[in-house]
Amino acid sequence: MSEYSKKELKPYKILDVLGMIFAAIATFNNFYQGVDHYPFTESIFYPYTNFLVPGINIFTLIATVVYLFIPSQVWLIFFLYLLETVNLMFTGFPVVGITMYINFFAFFCAGGHAKTHFKAKFLAAGLCLVSMIAVKYHASVTDMFFYLAFATFETGCYILLYFMLQEQLGFLFANVDVPGLAPEIELPPKGSVLNLKEAGLSERQISCINYTLNTNYNFKKIAEELITSESTIKKEMQCLYKRFGVKNRELLRLLLVQYTIV
Secondary structure (H helix, E strand, C coil): CCCHHHHHHHHHHHHHHHHHHHHHHHHHHHHHHCCCCCCHCCCCCCCHHHHHHHHHHHHHHHHHHHCCCCCCCHHHHHHHHHHHHHHCCCCCCCCHHHHHHHHHHHHHHHCCCCCCHHHHHHHHHHHHHHHHHHHHCCCCCHHHHHHHHHHHHHHHHHHHHHHHHHHHHHHHHCCHHHHCCCCCCCCCCCCCCCCCCCCCCCHHHHHHHHHHHCCCHHHHHHHHHCCCCCHHHHHHHHHHHHHCCCCHHHHHHHHCCCCCCC
């Protein structure tokens, strides 16, 4: 069973179709204009670029078609992102490659894949990008610093947009009335800190809440992570619904995102 719902997979499908169009146009250009000219001739892989570049683009095109039949395999989208990033970075299109790599990590985060150990993942992603730029431009310090500056600028833009949107759209969740709310425990004012231990929740219940807020895991996956049965997780969730006075998992999530959970 997939840990993604159909609604959660829809953005990845749209991204896949856009990537398919990009790969198709890139492949057409490879055969129409050829790859035996600048900037391909300055690639560290030249003259192998004559078959590497169109080969990678054709592979990406085929893979995007295959993904339409296996949409739950989201890892394939991220793999193709990285593959095209390396392809573009080392075949004369560094600006496009850097932008694509940063887009990859932005979607990675937006999909909830970096909510745990975010700092470590952000650092690893940053080191990979710096390494690619250093390998590509080790012979030219000025070019290396230029593209490092560009990567920093692009990353900074995404971070600033995140905080700007968070501030502008925060009103959507800051004071939402949850339908039929009838909690057994006393909840603090919305927007304040909610201490789960002080609320009398068990460690397993707290873990269930953390997985509910920070991942797309279904009950089966949560059970696997906590080394217990799926029925046990369902019982714990039912208990949480009762404690917080909500009817289902989505309403529990809607309620808890209005607090700072500790």
